[in-house]
Structures are given as C-alpha cells and as structure tokens.
Amino acid sequence: MANIILSLHEASRTVNSGSNKVTILDDINLQVEEGEFISLMGPSGSGKSTLLNCIGMLDAFTDGEYAFLGQSVHRMKEKDRSKLYKEYIGFVFQAYHLIDELKVYENIETPLLYKGVKASERKAMVADMLDRFGVVGKKDLFPQQLSGGQQQLVGIMRALIGSPKLILADEPTGNLNSKQSTEIMELFAELNKEGATIIQATHSENNAAYGSRIVNLLDGKIVSQ
C-alpha cells in the first residue's frame, strides 16, 4: 500500500459571521495517498477553496483531526506549521499570483530563497526547471509580459521548484481559455504520472476527469468520493 500523505478525521471549520455561526466545512473525512490526483468538485460556496486552504495550512480547521505525513497538524504551533508546508507543499493559484516586480527567473527562485538553498545550487535548480519546461528564453521577462497560460506555467514551476510532496491547485485554469486549460491539465497529468501528488479544486468536469479520484462537495460536506 502506498504511503498516506494526509488524513482528515471529522474535520470542520466554522466561523462567526455577526452573531451567526456559519459552518463552512462539516465533518470532512478524507485520506490522500501518495501519487493520487484528486479533483475537488462542487458549486460556488460549497467549500472547495476553504478545504484546499485548510489542507495547505493557510487556514485551520476549527474542529476534528488533521494529520500530515503522520504529524498532527491541528496541535502544531503556527511556526511549525509554516515550516511543514514550506517543506512539503506547493501552491498553484487561479490568478497565478506571481510577484509583479520579479522576473520569471526570480519568481521561480523565491521559494528556494526562503528554504535557504545556496546561490549556486539555486541557479542550477532554476536552470533545470526552465529547461524542462522549455521557457529558458523567457526567464528575464516580467509576468505582465507573458500570456495567461505562460504565467500559470511559471506559477506551476514555482510550485514544483521545492520538490513538494503535495501540490495544491485552486482552479488552476479558471482564468485561461480552453486551449491553455488543456495544456495546463495535461501538464498536471504528466506530473502526476511522474509521481507528484496533486489536489485540485475545479468547476469543470473536463478538468476533473484528469484526476484519479473525484471528491464532490456540497454545503461543506463530502457527498461522494
């Protein structure tokens, strides 16, 4: 049996909106194994993004248990949690979220800076990455000079550079046209085949089909998996 990357047990998230308690995630039970490509589906407001953020430790569950690589995340301090996701998780966003003031090369390099990788090593790693995706010629451009698909490609490269155990993608093709979408999804499928574990949130059945497993959410609950 493959290694279990993370497991959720009765995980919930509630927030106070005024005097009302609103439940955004309700008793989520989920196990993700290494090498899986999971698609989270559901209508707007069903809790896809929140679940992704909570798994990515950008947000926290308010109840239940969350174990990542066997460690109980919900008992961790903020600092240790950030250490954990810095090490093992890569993020890809719908709006790419590249840093506008940095060139392509520098954007990809940033996570390595925060990991404290040495300069010579960084250079080699970024060069490899640029080479692998065939964008060496664009390394000195700023994000605004790229098309949406190219920007998302940079976003993915930035997520991959730290060799994460898990890639979280929130509507990665939401801002792209269908041709670009297909390219990006095929890239994800390929990465998955090479061994990357991916969780994506998506609206699109087409995109979801690239995954190995589909989890449907409605009103904060998993309705099928």
Next chain:
Amino acid sequence: MIFTHFKIGFRNIIKNKAFFSLNAGGLTIGFTAVLLISLWVYSELSYNSSLTNYNNIAAVMQHQNWGDEVRTYTGQPMQLAPVLREEYGNHFKHVATSARAREYNVKYNNEMLRVEGRFAEPDLAHMLDLKILAGSRDALQDITSVLISESTAKNIFGVEDPMGKVITINNNMEVKVAGIYEDLRNNTSFTDLNFIAPFELLKKTNDYDSRLGWGNYWFQVYVQLNDKNALENAAMAIKGIFTEKYTERNKERNYRLFLFPMSKWHLYSDFENGVSVGGRITYVKTFGIIGLFILLLACINYMNLSTAHALKRGKEVGVRKTLGSSKRQLVFQFFTESFLIILFAFGVALILTTVLLPAFNTLTLKEVAIPFASPLFWLICLVLIGITAVLSSLYPSFYLSAFKPVKVLKGLKTNNKTAVSLRKGLIVLQFAISSILIIGTITVVGQINHAKNRPLGFDKDLLVSVPIRTDKVLQSIDAIKNELLTSKYIAQVTASDVRITSTYTTNGGDFDWRNKDPKMEPEFYTIRATEGFGKMIDWNILEGRDFSAKFPSDSLAFLVNETAVDYMSLENPVGEYVRWGDNGTYKIIGVVENMVTRSPFDPDVPSLYILHKGRFLNWVNIKIASGNTNVVEGALDKMKEVFQKYNPENLFYYTFIDEEYERKFNAEQRIAKLVAIFALVAIFISCLGVLGLSTYMAIQRKKEIGIRKVLGASIRTIWKLLSKQFIVLVLIALVIAIPLGYYFSLQWLQEYSYRMTLNIWIFIGAGAIVLGISLITVSFQAIKAAIANPVNSLRTE
C-alpha cells in the same frame, strides 16, 4: 537575500513613482529642515567653545540692590583687576581688564579705516591663546605697541610688512605693530577682535587715573581660572571686594561680585533679580523642538503613506507567505525597502542643505558650514537616520507582514480598523503641530506689527545723526550749525547727548521734590540737548511749554514725560520744582507725550529732558528739509563738506534715525521668518501626507463612487463625500492646537512689556489657513475621482 530586497525595493520605487515622490519628498524636506536646525542649534551650543581656555574663562560681574530689585551688571571699575591680581592671585592664572569692543578710527599713511578692537591688559592675549604669526604675544606690556589680526594687517598694510609700522588710533594714540595673530574663529564673543591695544595707553590718554574711581564700572574684567572646578571658590573669595575697597559706596547697594563662566555668556545672559533666567537658550530649545516636530511629521507621513500603500502590497505578502516566507523575513524585507528610501531622502537632503545653507546663514546671521570632516557629524546623521527608520518604518513593516495570505489572496480589503484609526490619529497630530506653528507665526508677525504701529511720539523721518568725535567739533557746534543751515536742503540742526532712538543714560539717587515718598530711590532717564531739539523731532507738549531762548532760567528747567509725572505722583507737574543733588533745583516747565526712545517692545520710562550745551553732547542731529528733489543727497553732501572741514581727522559718519529704529526689529523679524519657514515646511509635509492618503482613499472607493455616479450622484456630492472625513480630522486637530497655540503664544509674549493682546482672529485666521490648504489638497483628488467615468471604474472589479 538582502540584495534581493534592495532589488525589489528599487523596482517598487520605479513602478510607483508618484508614491515614492510623496514619500521621499516629505522625508527629504523634513530631513533638510532638521539638518538646518541641528546645524544652527549646534552652532549656538558650541559658541565660544573653539577658544582654548573655554572652560576656564569667566567674566567678573556684579549684583547690586536697587530697592526691592537686584540688578546685574557686566561692567567693572578699572581698579578691580589690580586687586584681583595682587590679593587673590592664587585663584587666577590670568586677569585682564578690557574696554568694551567698539569701532575705532585707525590711520596709517593718511589712509583711514574703521576697525573693531579693544583696549585691554596684556593677559587677554594669553587667555585667548592668540596664535602669534609674527612678533610677540607679550607685546602689550609696552604701552606703545599693538597686536593686530592677520586679516586686519592685510586690510591696513596690503602686501607691506606690518611689523614695526606705526598706526594712529582715534587720532590721539600712536602705536606700532608688535605682533600679528591668526584671526579668531567664527562663533565666539571675540570673533571681531581685530586689534588689541594696551589698556594703559587708553588710561593715560584719557587721564582715567584722576577721573575714574570704583563707581565708574565702565570696563569688563575677565579672569582665567587655574582649574574650572575652582570657580565657586574663587567667586566666593572675591564676592565682597567692593565692600572692602569702595569707601564712598552707597551701602544700600550691597555690591556683590560673581564669576560668570564663558560657557554661559551666550545662551544664559539674562538676569532677573540676581538670578540667571536663561536668554537665547529659549530660542535654542524652541527651534530644537520645532526640528523634532518636523522630523516627527515626516515620519508620520511615511507611516501613513506606507500603510495605505499596503493595499497594493498585500498580494505580494500573501504569495510570499505561501511560498514559505516567515513573518520575520517579510518584516526585514519591508524594513530594507524603507531604509533604501530613507537613505535616498537623506542624501538628497544633504545636497539640499548645502545649497540652502548660504541663504540660511544670511537669515540667521551665522556662518555655519556642514562639518563633513567631523566623525561626530556622521554619527549624528546615522542616529538621525536610525531614529527615522524606526519611527517611520517599524509599524508599517509589521503591519504589512501580519497580513493573512488567505484573505489578501482572495482580494479582501485589508483595511483593518486599528490601522485606519491610527492613520486618522496621526493626521490629527500632524495638523495639530502644523496649526500650532502657524498660530506661532501669526503671533510673532502680529507682535512685530503691533510694535511697529506703536505711536512713536516723534517724527523719525529725514533725521540724521552725526557723532561728535573731537573737542573741536564740540566747541564749534554753533559755527557748524550756521554753516549747515545755509544749505536749502537742511531745515534744523541741534546737538544732544544721545540719539532719540537710544536713550540709555540714567541718573539716580539724589532727586527730591514736594511730597516725594521718602523711601523712594528715584531713577530717571535723561536726555540733554540744545535748544530746538524738541521742535526738530516734533514732540508733543501736553502741558506747559518747550525750552526757549527767551527764558535764560531754562538752564535749570526740566521737561518731563507722562510716565515721569506718574512716577513722581505729581498732580500738577508744571511749575513744580525738583532738586537734583549738587546740580541745582530745576523747575518743571512742561510735560511731553511719551516717546519710544529705546526698544519699541520696552515699556515707557520716566524721562527728563534738559537744555544743555557743551560737554556730554555726543551727536549733531540734522533735520533734512522736505519738499525738494534729491534732498537727501544734497543734505549729505553739505554735511560731509562741513564735517570734514571741522573734523578732517575722522571719516564722515552718519546714521538715519528711521533706519536705526528699523534695526530694533531685526532680531524679532529674523525669528518671525524662521518660524514662518518652518511652519510652512510643516504644513507642506502634512499636506503631502493628506494628498497621498486621499489618493488611496479614492482608489479604494473607486467602485463605490462609480455606483453612486450611475445612481445619479453629482460631482459636488461626491467631492463632499470624499472631503468630509479629512475636514473633520483637521477640525479635531484645530480643537487640540488652539489651546496649545494660545498657551505658547502667551508665554512668548510675556517677554515683551509692550505686547499685543491675543485676540480670537489670530486663531480664526490660523484655522482658516489650515482648513483652506487641506481642503485644496483633498479636493484635488476628490474632484479627480468624482469626474472619472463610472464605466471604467466599475469594469475593474
């Protein structure tokens, strides 16, 4: 990593030029103001400190009792120094009597120059540690020698060798140059000491030995202590010398000598009732505080703009956090960026200061230079930059780094309530400080105008005074007068002992009149003048009559001013008699309206006008006839001709009374200008901040404005909507500033006897100025936002 931070910082600057200009511009102006003020303050604090014996030199001063009042004098009799040397020599390394510094006529080879210098005892040269370039420092032991400064040597002798050459001082003292010393540094009490001539020569020439006693405290006595800690002891030892030596003294005066150390001469020169009450130090403190305030304003600006700018940086913070940045790394990044801007602003400020310094020096009458070579200067700069960095950037850095990635990445508005209210509070603080400075400016300017509008009591126009320098002039007054009056340009000529704008001669003690309070020790200001003086200055006689040649008895008559009538408690002054010691009994023949005869800020003083001829007259006063063209030139030509005939030895010198009067406002006018400039700087910086904030406010509310416009809001209502909140803040600032401004203005005005009353208009005026300026600033953005096409603003969402 730090290189990356600098790179990002630099790219951010390029990208947000407007924001950067506002931010760095505010800081630059703040730094420049602070640098200028610091240089000025440093120069004031280090006054005299370039003198080698700065810590050991003291002036001998004295307190005297005058009724209930203690008066403090700098003057000493010439008999004092010998006593100090002979009987108290163990306390002092050097003792020197010096006549007060003044300008003298110096003649060499028939060339005449006005040179400021002193007659002093030989020890002065040692105390000042004069650097001798030629000759000997001890030369003053010889009564026929003189020491001159290097620059004076050049002025008098040009390329000739000055050593051994004979110069004549004031036509009656011949001395030969026996030493040349390096000019004393700027910024000392002795900076204009261009020559030192032997005090003994002055004594001999003027026959002081037979004329002056302990009661003539005309001179200054300086001492150099063996050890600066010995000051108290030495002062205690010499305290009672007058009691011991001055046998004919008035016992009630209770003369007490004390030592006033050089370090206090410049900044603590004011005494009230025998106690040092400060002096220029007040200005040093005031401007120091203003400097700190301006720095604070610039920092606040920076803080406000940076936190507002956070709207734009929020996304970056979110992304960086998801990429694994810790909060500390982000704080460090933003701090580095700020530091870059601060460093840049400081560099520009240094350049700006260098450029502005000459103008600033002209304004403050200083010769300050930026001490680029001094390590202390750079240390202070470093501290200044450090303080600014901490004050301005620490909060924004933490504020930015605390953003939650999930929220900012979702594009949620990152305007938390504490940040907004903090920003508002800081704006209130900025405008409160600016308002206080503006109230201060209006008060200072108002007070000057108040004094300028003070009724003078005489006509100062077209009045010229020429000093009487020689006995020959004194004896030829009538002839000079007649010759001058032959000119059609000259209307009247009189002579007097003082100029009407500077009546500082007092006579005390021996006055008596009917019903005088026996306990009173009266003291009057006296003005002696020849006949026609009153008519010439056009004084107003309220009662009685002017002096007249028709009454020979007028040589024993007074005219008194209104204040003197009150002072003597006379009900019907005209016809009363006043006995004045041995001088005789004088009849009061008239009462003159009060005249401003000293500083326009001083109270009126009891004054006696005396008809007088002969000795004591120091000035010839000339009224130029009005009406003709070129009267002034014509009259001056005539005067020059006549005075050079009667006084060929001296350069013709004259002063216009109206100019003399104008000069009395110089000190206040300088302060008014400085306060006004710094108030302007303050309000300018505050406005930069408001401009920046209103810009961001407009960006933030773009959608709201668009929707309102679609729903039919007019430009005016949107302008009102955006301006209102700033105006409310400015109003709150005014509510805080007005009581404080009132308090500070009142404190400042207390220093003047003749002062204006603070009326409500000063505060209404200041409020209107502040409100007006801020309204214009805010409207600039508000209107721009209001006229924008709503289609564009709504599409961006």
